[in-house]
Amino acid sequence: MKRGLLSVVADLALIAYFVFALFPVAWMVVLSLKPTNELFSTYFSFTPTLDSYRTVLGAGDDQGVPFLRFFVNSLVVSLGAVALSLVIGLPAAYAAARWRFRGSENLMFTLLSFRFAPELTVIIPLFVLYQQLGLFDTYVGMVWVLQLVTLPLIVWIMRSYFSDLSPELEQAALLDGYTRKQAFFKVALPLVKPGIAAVSLLAFIFAWNNFVFPLILTSSNAQTVTVGALSFLGGDRPKYNLTAAAALVSVIPPLLLALTIQRYLVRGLSFGAVKS
């Protein structure tokens, strides 16, 4: 009897936490469906409308916020950042997993220090530099600086996946007359495919969610959703329903991707420090 009561209490505690965790998102859905004229007059009883989404995804609101364009920008720079990190990071991760050589540990720890470095330490000089180089407010400039986020993640996690791989398989391939290159592409790489997929998605999510880089290094052409979502808050009468719609639209891609990589999250979030 006592045990039964305890587990009910435990479940209630869990439910309480999840109400706290989920209510804001649910409330944004409610806000985004409110018509502007009922925005502040009622809380729960109103005629739902999709107008906010039409405004946000259409030509923008009366201030002309091109939100759809920001959305595309977010896609382009996040994909670009992940692609570049994979091309550069996979060989480095493989080398760091299979050989010990001068500089490999230093490189790994330099990359790890990127993960913990306060972003503005690099961004403020880049802000000055980008103005001179013409990289300010460009895709190239954003993809480059997002390497700070994506590259350390991809190299660290992929090294841990390559290290978990038994070297004997590659050895057997070498004995069968494969070259090193073939052994990497035909044996090692296919075996860590799930890891590559998961870490790429996680890197994409972090790049997408980044705010401080586009805030400082873009103005309009390459601006992303995280910065764009703030534009609806301006003015003396903040457009709550538009802001909520913009917020929801901008969290859809990361949320959808996150659901597909639940199993791989622990290793990814802890940089390989914890393996599940």
Added chain:
Amino acid sequence: MPGRAAPVPVADHGAASGAGTGKRAARAVPAWRRSLRPYLLIVPALLLTGGILYPFGLGLYYTLFDFAASKPQPDLVGLGNYRRIFTQPAFWDSARVTVAYAVGAAAVETVLGVAVALLLHRSSLVGRVLEKVLILPLMIAPVIAAIMWKLMLQPSVGVINHLLEPFGLGGVQWTDTPTGALLSSIAVDVWVYTPFVAILALAGLRSLPASPFEAAAVDGAGWWFTFRRLTLPMLWPYVLVAVIFRFMDSLKVFDIIYALTEGGPGDSTMVLQIRAYLEAIRFQRYSFGISYMIVLWAVVYLVTMVLVRYLGRIQNRAAEVAR
């Protein structure tokens, strides 16, 4: 292994070595090219790392001048910027706010995250359903989370005060009082990052060995004793990884404060990265802003070193408990 690349586990014999096993390799690769191989693989990563380190070095160099938009011909001031920072009350105020934020956020997230993990670990029906949505807040951009909470915490039209009204608690000025603003921003941090701690703690709980717990159950040990003497010591390495990540990240918080309070009211939530942003970007005093960041970077670097050392010691101890 200084000097040349020594293959760790994989012996890389260009020509097939195992005499009589399999075919001969297509072609022998000369030894000098073999030892270069790992370096060739990491060259792109090194180049890119250089591309990130260059602006950092440039930033360090700028801090020795009084470079600002108002001064196109900056003078060399040596360590003047740093002297100015350390003698300004504004810096120490910001340092206090930053530490208060980081300690508060990391502490609440750790306790709440471990509690949620323990509750989920019981694996009740309710828990199994809820666990599927555990990561949701963590995947929402912190700046978007702050925007959401800003809408909800608005004193006159926000939903939170509306819900509190029946309890006679309406009209709370959440982000308009110094203490309220700091607590509100910590609350947003807690909302976003508690799942991070919970996920790592849950992974830890699920990987604990069963035998010590079986032995304790046989001895009739109580729940509290088992938790204190077995669960917590073995779980601590996992939790500590989470604590390190959360504490370091909170020291450089930017997005949440920027969207929620922009450092206000007054300077009550003026954490170091926000102040550096205002100095460098809004007031265009580049050198001074970067100097703030170099100081924060040095602190973060030192704290990381200390915590990672401690983590190593803890992991060894946990391995002993598990035995």
